Structure formats: structure tokens, C-alpha cells
Amino acid sequence: MVLLFAVLCGCAVALEPAFKFDWTPPLEVIPHGPPRGVLVSDQFVLTAAHCVTKSRAKYSVLLGGHDLTGREESHQIIDVEKVFIHPNYSFEKSVSSDIAVLKLKTKIKMNSKVSPIHLPKDNVYTGMPLVLTGWGATKTGVQSFSVLQVMSTSAIGLNHCKQAFPWLDSSMFCVYVPESSSTVCNGDSGGPAAYNNSVMGIVSFAAKGCLPEYPQGFTNVFAAKNWIENVMEGSERSASGPSLPIPCTLLVLFLVLVLVYPFL
Template sequence: MVLLFAVLCGCAVALEPAFKFDWTPPLEVIPHGPPRGVLVSDQFVLTAAHCVTNFEKSVSSDIAVLKLKTKIKMNSKVSPIHLPKDNVYTGMPLVLTGWGATKTGVQSFSVLQVMSTSAIGLNHCKQAFPWLDSSMFCVYVPESSSTVCNGDSGGPAAYNNSVMGIVSFAAKGCLPEYPQGFTNVFAAKNWIENVMEGSERSASGPSLPIPCTLLVLFLVLVLVYPFL
């Protein structure tokens, strides 16, 4: 098993594209219009934190969990995407969707755009964005002319019906020759689940542990029985 893992890791490193970024582009991809996100249950949505709070240029853990006031009715066209079971890996094929700006004249928030890309290694991404940490990852395809752009913030990067990333940033001017940054959903998975579970517990109200509940019932019976 150890040998197999070593061979797989060796292949992954060997397949990383050889490219070098010689400058750090200023960041852009700011929300225009209502925040965008991805549905992960009938009442919870993931989006970029900078869509709902002040934007920080040294982006890290750029993710927020929103709870809808009312639950969404699921149907054949509306259903939640799964949280990832595994971490994103170098070369993972990803499908991005969003309503952001394009260079083809399509008006923002009018037509859902789709593009295919793949994840690159953190070290390669840090050549362009040195401050990046493991809470984020980048996508990049050297020969692609497509990229995320203004208005795509909070949108998903999906793989195998799981949301692997949340659109966070790109180079100013939406230049496709530089990587695009995403929040690593797997890295934030425990936090997401805790937020969702905590909200559900709060909505159902406080409850006594079972031993305490039994004790209360016993005391009630003791006090009330003489009057029956």
C-alpha cells in the first residue's frame, strides 16, 4: 500500500505542467449583483465570504454558509450538490458555472456560463500568489481562453456531483493566462457541517439530556401522586 501511494504521488508530480509566473497580478473578481452560491441542502447555501462581508486582498478561507429563511422544494431541476468526500488533487477535472462577465458581450446574470478546467498544485499557484495557503486552491489550463470573472464569485467548481471549490479571485482583468483561485471546500468541510448542525439544533430549541429528563419526570410523579 505504501509503495502504491509512492508511485501514485510520483505520477502526480510528474504530470504537473511546467510553467512559471514572473509577476503577481492584482486580484479581482468582486461580486456584482446579488451574491451567488451553491445549494448544499434544502436550506443551506455555500458562497464566498467576500460576497457577504468586507473583501480582504490576502484571501484565505474565503467561504460563508448562508441559511435560507424557507426551505427549497426539490424537484428534477433543483437539487443540492454533495460536499466532497476527498480533497482536491493536482489535475482534477473541474466544471465551473457562473453568471459573471464575459468577453463575448454576454450581459452578466443573464446566461449561465459553463467552463471546464483542472486543478494545479499549490506550489505552482503560489508562484503567482505567494500568500496562498492550503485553505485555497487554483485552477489553470495553459491553452484555455476561458476564466472566471467579475460576478462569478461564490459559484461552484464541481467534480463527480460534489462541490470541490468556491470561486474566490482571479487576476485583474480576468486574464486567462494566470490561475484562478478557489476556496477548498474539503478543507472547510468540518466547519461547514458544524455550522449547519448547530443551526439545526438552535432551530429545534434547547433540550434536556435523557437522564435529566427522566429525573424531572420522576420528581413530577412524586409531587403529583399524593393529590391523585
């Protein structure tokens, strides 16, 4: 599995695509149904902050998911103890630091189908080949998939992404392949963009209508890495951000585990 991943990464084009966007599209990609996430330790999950901002919500995490039509032997369901939202999070006139850390009440049981992915050691670079996994729709109005899907794409430079989204800052990055008809869409929010067994990005937004001819926006995990590690280490510093109470509705997070079914 690791060798296959390396081959796919090595074959990707690492050049900056030449393009010019003619207009600034409104944003799409909101969590239709349960949002997605990615496991980064035996007790912590990353997801998009805009997926978990309900102040009176109870969350549980489903791990080991592949086909969501029924119960699988690989499934583990664990309640969330605490939600940490990045202190610089914004999702109104602009999108910034759209990331949250979920602390599970109990540690996961690691096995061949459930194991964490690494936090990045280096920042995203222009042309970095990325593998996206999720169950989201392919375009607005289309039903989401029940079986985990895989998409290959590449990161573009921040300045190029600002042609479409001028307000973007370094807490985010974009992916874009000019000749591709694939894109993230509704139901993909919170899912991971992976490179060499590291989670580089978290699905955040796309152009309204999920148009593949425009970039898709991701939270830059490397930019938030220090904050994530502080939260995971139980730091009491203000950088850990506000936590949300957890009493009321149940929302299950279907986790995209890159180590589980990345190439099915």
C-alpha cells in the same frame, strides 16, 4: 446527465502543466450584481464570504435559475435566516477561507430542476478536472451573461499557484489550463467548481483584468468541510463563526445548481 459528467471528467488531462509566472498580479473577481452560490442541502447554501459581508443587508436566494432575463417556472425565492462567515476569513492583503454558509428560512422544494450537490469526500488533487458554472463576464468591462455558462478546467498544485500568489494557504486552491482562453471573472464570485457531483471549490478571485494566462483562485470546500457541517448541524461551537444581522437591503443570490443545467 450523470454519465455525461463522468465522460467529461474522464477526458480531462490529469497532468501538472509546466509554467512559470513572471509577476504577481493584483486581484479581480468581485461580486458585480448579485453574487452566486451553491445549494448543499435542503436549507443551506455555500457562497464566497466576500459576497455577504455587508453588516446591514437582507438576503434572499433564487433557486432553479438558468436564464435570468425573466421569470422561470423552476424559480424558488427564499429569504436567508442567518449568514455564517468562516472565522478565518480574510480578503485584504491575502485571501483565506473565503467562504460563507447561508441558512434559509424555509426548506427548498426539491424537484428535477432544484436539488443540492454533495460536500466533498476527499481533498482537491493536482490535475483534478473541474466543471465551473456561472453567469459572470468573460473579461473586465464586458457585460455578464443572462444564460448559465459552463467551463471546464483543472486544479493545479499549491506550490505552482504560489508562483502567482505567494500568500496563498491551504484553505484555497487554484485552477489553470495553459491553452484555455476561458476564466472566471466579475460576477462569478461564490459560484461552484464541481467534480463527480461534489462541490470542490467556491469562486474567490482571479488576476486583475481576468487574464486567462494566470490561475484563478477558489476556496477549498474540503478544507472547510468540518466547519460547514458544524454550522449545518446547529453547533454552538465558536467554529461556526460570526453571524450577520439581516434587516435592510435586498440582495438576491442566483444559485448555480450543478444538477440543474450543467451542460447547456
